[in-house]
Amino acid sequence: MITLxxxxxxxxxxxxxxxxxxxxxxxxxxxxxxxxxxxxxxxxGPVNGVAWIxxxxxxxxxxxxxxxxxxxxxxxxxxAKAAPIFVPGSGHDQMWRHL
Numbered sequence: 001m002i003t004l005x006x007x008x009x010x011x012x013x014x015x016x017x018x019x020x021x022x023x024x025x026x027x028x029x030x031x032x033x034x035x036x037x038x039x040x041x042x043x044x045g046p047v048n049g050v051a052w053i054x055x056x057x058x059x060x061x062x063x064x065x066x067x068x069x070x071x072x073x074x075x076x077x078x079x080a081k082a083a084p085i086f087v088p089g090s091g092h093d094q095m096w097r098h099l
Contacts, residue, residue: 001098004062007042007051009090015041018050021082025052028075033065062095 010018022039029037035054042049056062069075 002056002059002062003096003098004054004056005051005094005096006053007049007092007094009046009087010048010050010085011087012048014085015048017085018048018082021078021085022050022052024078025075025082028072028078029054029065029069032068032072032075035065059095 019039019041026037026039029035029052035056037052037054040051040053042051054065056065
């Protein structure tokens with residue numbers, strides 16, 4: 001099992017907008033991949049951190065899911081509208097293998 005964590009920093013005053021986009025993006029991800037994602041807000045560490053968290057059986061499943069998401073027009077439109085909410089360059093991916 002692999003846990004994928006995609007995180008980003010939200011600009012000051014934009015957390016409400018980020019929460020709305022996060023929930024919308026989780027619904028799009030579920031529609032495209034059939035996978036449940038959690039959208040989370042950090043309450044420790046850097047202020048205004050958010051993350052999308054999902055679990056997969058293999059790295060190939062992650063690659064397939066990301067390809068489906070990146071090819072979707074609804075995702076691309078929403079992502080473009082959401083870009084001004086986040087700190088540029090703050091996106092970060094982590095993959096954790098369960099032991």
